[in-house]
Amino acid sequence: MEPAGYRDPHTPKRLNETHTKATFATAELFHFMNFPASRRSRRYLTPSYLAVALVSFFWGTTYPAIRVGVAHMPGLMLASVRQTLAGTLLILFYLLKGQALPRPSEMGKLLIMGFLLLGISNGLLSWAEQYLPSGLAAIMAATCPLAIVWFSIWFMPGSRFTAGLYLGMVLGLCGIVIIFSPEIFHTPTHGFLLGAGLILCSVISWAGGTIYAARHPLSLPLLYATGWQMLLGGMTLMPICVFTGQSIPLSRIPSEAWWAIGYLIVFGSMIGYVAYVYAISTLPPAQVSIYAYINPLVAVAIGVWWLKEPLTLRTILGAGVTLCGVYLVQKSFKPASSKSASPPPKAEIPGVRTHPEL
Numbered sequence: 001m002e003p004a005g006y007r008d009p010h011t012p013k014r015l016n017e018t019h020t021k022a023t024f025a026t027a028e029l030f031h032f033m034n035f036p037a038s039r040r041s042r043r044y045l046t047p048s049y050l051a052v053a054l055v056s057f058f059w060g061t062t063y064p065a066i067r068v069g070v071a072h073m074p075g076l077m078l079a080s081v082r083q084t085l086a087g088t089l090l091i092l093f094y095l096l097k098g099q100a101l102p103r104p105s106e107m108g109k110l111l112i113m114g115f116l117l118l119g120i121s122n123g124l125l126s127w128a129e130q131y132l133p134s135g136l137a138a139i140m141a142a143t144c145p146l147a148i149v150w151f152s153i154w155f156m157p158g159s160r161f162t163a164g165l166y167l168g169m170v171l172g173l174c175g176i177v178i179i180f181s182p183e184i185f186h187t188p189t190h191g192f193l194l195g196a197g198l199i200l201c202s203v204i205s206w207a208g209g210t211i212y213a214a215r216h217p218l219s220l221p222l223l224y225a226t227g228w229q230m231l232l233g234g235m236t237l238m239p240i241c242v243f244t245g246q247s248i249p250l251s252r253i254p255s256e257a258w259w260a261i262g263y264l265i266v267f268g269s270m271i272g273y274v275a276y277v278y279a280i281s282t283l284p285p286a287q288v289s290i291y292a293y294i295n296p297l298v299a300v301a302i303g304v305w306w307l308k309e310p311l312t313l314r315t316i317l318g319a320g321v322t323l324c325g326v327y328l329v330q331k332s333f334k335p336a337s338s339k340s341a342s343p344p345p346k347a348e349i350p351g352v353r354t355h356p357e358l
Helices: 024-029 042-070 075-096 104-128 134-141 144-155 163-179 181-185 192-215 222-244 255-282 291-305 313-332 348-352
Strands: none
Touching: 042 075, 042 104, 042 134, 042 255, 042 291, 075 104, 075 222, 075 255, 104 134, 104 192, 104 222, 134 163, 134 192, 134 291, 134 313, 144 163, 144 192, 144 313, 163 181, 163 313, 222 255, 291 313
């Protein structure tokens, strides 16, 4: 999940237009982010591509990690604990650097974004992995751009349907049907309908949160805003966990679950996000968005190798059709043109985090 459309008023215009603002975290790790594009050289491309590789791999591994965690604790609670702790660490880092607290108006926007993107969306996906293999969950979550584009058409005037858009949506849905055809056309296996329904709601929540974020930009450092979204999203999940019975005492969480949570925080929420911010600040969004197609492949591969999840020819074919549909949708989407200073949301913004996992 990345908040879409953040622009820092203290950052030069050309950097704002390409989402290249230097946050405290990335300034610490990658001082290159402060350089204007005209001063960049090819020697910076290697670390940029390395950052994309890190995002592609680590964000793909989060699906199996969630699967490990939910084997020992409820999925909603896992998401709540993970997001709350990760958000707290990011916020403390920025506060110690002297960053001011968000204004009340900004806090309200962060609350809505956090609830939709990292609360409901991530929470439902984690819950769904109690019933579905991590690889299949990742493939279903990869259809998120389809929902985002659909929301964009209706809520962002000027965007329009194209022939490629129709074809991509049909391919994406056909891929899901291919994968789950036994359960769709025969008696569903235990928990299948619940797991699939939870991911569908997760995708819708992520799409809605993405469109909201694109229409309500914030003048905050990207990772700082993400930290608040994590914290607020995790905290809003707490009463939902109690209400749905998706909670256990912290003392009963086994070490295996804590290791999974630790991995998700360090490699998914920390290293993954820093690498992502560096990548989008040094490479075109279209190049960075390649990770969205690699994440499900990594999740499937690790699920098969590590968790011994089944892999069939039908799954491979369905995944290929689904990802082709997602690619076609992102390539064909025509956002609204605008002559204002604020650039219209790009189709890659959903690719900014096309999976409602992180």
